[in-house]
Amino acid sequence: MNRDQAETTGLVEPFRNEPNSDQCLWRSALAGAPAGEAIVLHSETLGVATIDAYAGVQTPEGIAIGSSLAAVERAYPDFELNGATGRGYARVPGNSQAVYRLAFADATVVELTLQYENQNCYE
Incomplete structure (x- = not known):
């Protein structure tokens, strides 16, 4: 868009x-x-x-800022946390070009972004 x-x-x-x-x-x-x-x-x-996303916004699978790492792993079986960066990516069900970028602190989601898998805005 x-x-x-x-x-x-x-x-x-x-x-x-x-x-x-x-x-x-x-x-x-x-x-x-x-x-x-x-x-x-x-x-x-x-x-x-x-x-x-901001506090109160959640994915269709129920993940939001404040969700636990365990809840993310249940919702997105393909999710892998990079321990060095404290973040990871989960594929968006039904959209092969999109991912959720999730950042964690103390095994809790502190950032949630919907993005193109190969976005060119950062990182």
Whole structure:
């Protein structure tokens, strides 16, 4: 989805030109999210590439910020935590191009992002 299409949904705030990388030049946020949270990044080549969740938002499988590592592993059997970085990726059921990026502290989800598996906005 391009920026105009995303804004037309009413689900995101207007995009601002705030580069995050060479390919992700535009930043927005989910409409109604707490200030400074729920960042949405737009890639020049992919369109909307990443959407950060905020407290209270959950995946269809019931995973949210605050979920335990055990709950994530039950919901997403393919999930593997990288102990060195404290994060991992789970495939989004029904979408072969998307993953959930989950970051942990003390075996609890502290960040949850829906993104293209091969996004080009960060990391």
